Amino acid sequence: MSYVDGFVAAVPTANKEQYITHIKIAAEMFKDFGALKVVETWGSEVPDGEVTSFPMAVKAQDNETVVFSWVVWPSKEIRDSAWLRIMDDPRMNPENNPMPFDGKRIIYGGFDVIWDE
Numbered sequence: 001m002s003y004v005d006g007f008v009a010a011v012p013t014a015n016k017e018q019y020i021t022h023i024k025i026a027a028e029m030f031k032d033f034g035a036l037k038v039v040e041t042w043g044s045e046v047p048d049g050e051v052t053s054f055p056m057a058v059k060a061q062d063n064e065t066v067v068f069s070w071v072v073w074p075s076k077e078i079r080d081s082a083w084l085r086i087m088d089d090p091r092m093n094p095e096n097n098p099m100p101f102d103g104k105r106i107i108y109g110g111f112d113v114i115w116d117e
Helices: 013-032 076-088
Strands: 003-012 037-042 064-073 107-112
Touching: 003 013, 003 076, 013 037, 013 064, 013 076, 064 076, 076 107
Parallel strands: none
Antiparallel strands: 003 064, 003 107, 037 064
16 A cells, blocks of 8 residues: 655745755655655645644644645655655755745654555
8 A cells, every 4th residue: 555745834935936946846855765655635625623623733823824734655675765865855955945834843744545546
């Protein structure tokens, strides 16, 4: 079964074009290292919750938009190997491809696919 990395972040709404530029570079790199698919979404209906929510989880401010993204890999082994190379790739260097959001507030994790229809 495939393996998925998932991400949720708060991006300053004014940085949308910078974010798109950033993710185009990242998506190309992920695919270069074996990713099957990269999906990036820009929040349009992401309500605040009373107990928990995407905006609360990333401490989104009024001037920020929540993004939700995922990368599909053929396997965890390929993903693990890719991440080692991604971290050393110059395209990931903040001087070459700065993150247009606060990386300290990103939520991420890796997931085994248990159902895919």
